[in-house]
Amino acid sequence: MHQAIGIIEIKGLASAITVADTMAKVANIDLIDTEKAKGFGWITVKIEGDVAAVNAALEAGEQTAIQSDSFVAKKVIPRPGEEIFTVFWPKEEVAPEPEKEEPAPVEQEKPAEPEVMAEATCNLCHDPACPRVKGDPRQDCIHFDEEK
Secondary structure: OOOEEEEEEEEOHHHHHHHHHHHHHHOOOEEEEEEEOOOOOEEEEEEEEOHHHHHHHHHHHHHHHHHOOOEEEEEEEEOOOHHHHHHHOOOOOOOOOOOOOOOOOOOOOOOOOOOOOOOOOOOOOOOOOOOOOOOOOHHHOOOHHHHO
């Protein structure tokens, strides 16, 4: 069961890293996640621990963020309901590992010859059929009319 969760929003990634470092050093909390907000360059740092530790960590994080003029908001949720975690802390679904099958015996074959691909000479369209070479006028490219 989770004792408390804390969320703090910071302007800028560098400030968010500094705040997260400060919070981790001040109190016995677990840094759960950082999340990039949709705009303004805000970063949300999510932590959890017991109520006193989360409060102390968020206070220290707030003071650090205020010094760099990057504090936006903070929130402590003591004894959160489990529904909070399904919405804000979705667990990543891990694909089950495929069963290991014994490899089939490998027959000794001579190595396949690598396919030789024609190199594109045109640095605009990269089409091997294009007669243009780097340095020629753009009009010489067979795809020149398509670029417009």
